[in-house]
Amino acid sequence: MTVRSRVTDEVTTWLTGEFAGRVPAEAVKVVVRAAGRDLDGRVVPDEHGDLLYRVARARLVRMLSAPEEPRIPRSRG
Template sequence: MNVRAPADDVSVWLTGEFTGRLPASAIEAVVRATRADLDGRIVPDEVGELLYRMARARLQRILAG
């Protein structure tokens, strides 16, 4: 069974969403930092959704800044 971590999935989704606007390495760094911020703070089953929303918001702020 190939089980991917939520951060891997979120990185893939956001890389597709922000293609051409931010490099994949920057997106992955934001996802990793966001995941670290959430570590131990929320129920593990909810990590994927919240990670996606928070990382996406951070990437949008980067683009707006």
């Protein structure tokens, strides 16, 4: 296991616990991995874990605060 994948797993575990009951674990995993891809090659390796946590957490908070999509009433006919 590479250092980067270990860091990604640790951030995923931490955020899964932090958002338990509000965001499904699989969704947290997807968000962390996407944030990791976005940061890949753009961040000094020593800061990757901290920034990965911050970026993924900000995205999860934004997901929770986003208004729900309007529901279209079904016709009864």
